[in-house]
């Protein structure tokens with residue numbers, strides 16, 4: 001799950017709707033009170049006149065300060081009068097104030113020039129929900145993972161694929177159940193269609209439900225987004241790199257399929273190295289084996305992967321194909 005501009009935009013929409021609702025409610029209350037308590041209606045009219053007066057004084061210039069101060073005092077007294085009248089009539093004193101969901105940003109989503117925390121946390125929630133609703137995510141749980149697809153097959157070294165994949169499966173399940181923000185990092189490697197993405201998402205599912213922040217996407221998508229923001233082509237507000245470095249669990253799918261630019265190389269190094277130093281777990285899936293990793297990545301990246309990640313090899317026959325054959329046999 002990567003938090004993208006899309007979720008930020010949707011969160012902004014929701015928040016601005018909150019602001020509209022808050023203002024509407026305020027106006028309805030105004031009307032209600034003005035009919036119920038005529039004295040307040042009177043005061044409001046006076047306040048409106050006062051504010052016109054202030055604007056006129058400012059426009060005309062001269063020594064405005066004493067006049068404005070006098071009017072402000074009048075204003076304050078009027079507000080206190082309103083509050084008194086409200087409580088006398090059985091209303092809360094703040095009944096006519098605008099009630100925002102987030103008082104900090106008054107439901108604008110911004111605190112000065114930065115995103116308010118109400119906005120970023122809402123966007124993260126939307127992103128999580130989106131992941132939870134993607135078909136792939138729903139289908140990829142531990143309960144839908146079957147070991148039958150690995151039976152009667154031998155690894156190149158002659159071992160049982162079933163036994164090997166059973167260990168992988170049990171490890172992943174245990175990893176998810178015991179997850180903490182200091183869990184070890186994992187590297188899943190193997191040929192296509194063997195269940196790497198499936199088990200990564202199964203882990204994400206469980207870890208998200210425990211309330212941890214999880215980011216899942218392909219290496220290409222992550223790197224493109226970081227590149228876009230780095231070269232100033234992002235929305236200028238989202239900091240994907242920061243999210244990548246700080247989330248509780250980062251899942252990078254399909255490492256090795258990205259272009260081999262200097263920028264990507266140094267970004268992969270940065271992400272792996274920083275998270276390692278912060279003791280934060282990362283799960284990487286790749287079609288590359290040990291040799292492939294050594295060939296595609298410089299030594300600084302490869303050696304960190306080899307020493308800090310638990311390697312799990314996925315073996316067997318492409319489950320996509322097996323499932324397709326199953327379908328065809330069913331007719």
Ligand SMILES: Nc1ncnc2c1ncn2[C@@H]1O[C@H](COP(=O)(O)OP(=O)(O)OP(=O)(O)O)[C@@H](O)[C@H]1O
Pocket residue numbers: 139140144145146147149190191192193194195196197198199254285286287314319320323
């Ligand atoms: N053991 C399994 N039980 C049930 N479904 C599986 C199993 N393994 C894989 N699948 C399903 O087969 C498809 C391919 O699996 P997946 O995407 O996890 O493979 P992968 O190892 O990530 O492949 P690639 O290297 O191409 O990304 C998915 O739809 C997945 O849900």
Ligand SMILES: [Mg+2]
Pocket residue numbers: 196197198253254285
């Ligand atoms: Mg995959």
Ligand SMILES: [Zn+2]
Pocket residue numbers: 102103104105106107108109110116117118119
């Ligand atoms: Zn806010």
